[in-house]
Amino acid sequence: NAGVTQTPKFQVLKTGQSMTLQCAQDMNHEYMSWYRQDPGMGLRLIHYSVGAGITDQGEVPNGYNVSRSTTEDFPLRLLSAAPSQTSVYFCASGIWRQETQYFGPGTRLLVL
């Protein structure tokens, strides 16, 4: 049982490049989400999913796309990277409202 895994751990992009941050969980959780964490600020929700085929926007969705084709995977796509997207990205999964959310180790992204 690996919990929530994220790849890569660290990535450097140039402005305008695109990339996909991977997130997978092996706990059969319906709910998955992506957050970004910036210095001095709390984590902010980017997108979330309540099950395969269902996604919705969070607080800061602009510049990001998601899809949920399986229960296990919830990738986050940066369409055209901007320096403002430099951040640490966390994926989480859980049973909504009933228990805690389990967080992955994070992906540190630097956009130059």
Next chain:
Amino acid sequence: KQEVTQIPAALSVPEGENLVLNCSFTDSAIYNLQWFRQDPGKGLTSLLLIQSSQREQTSGRLNASLDKSSGRSTLYIAASQPGDSATYLCAVTNDYKLSFGAGTTVTVRA
């Protein structure tokens, strides 16, 4: 929009002292409140979850209270140890999202 505030932003105490971390939120229509621990460069680890119908939760040296009507929660850590040094995050659940505070960074001096 839910706003979550954590005070103080940083705290330094000698080993053995009790820690008191505060969290306040503006919208009392929450499902639950959670306290997380984050070590530098790491992900979040859940410490305690308090459902909206509960007043407190305890786990070992940790005790968290919830006063939903006043929009406040307090995390108590008894007899602090250097290993308790970390950032502690408070998060409340509304609809389908967690709203986080910016955290309190705790340093326990040996």
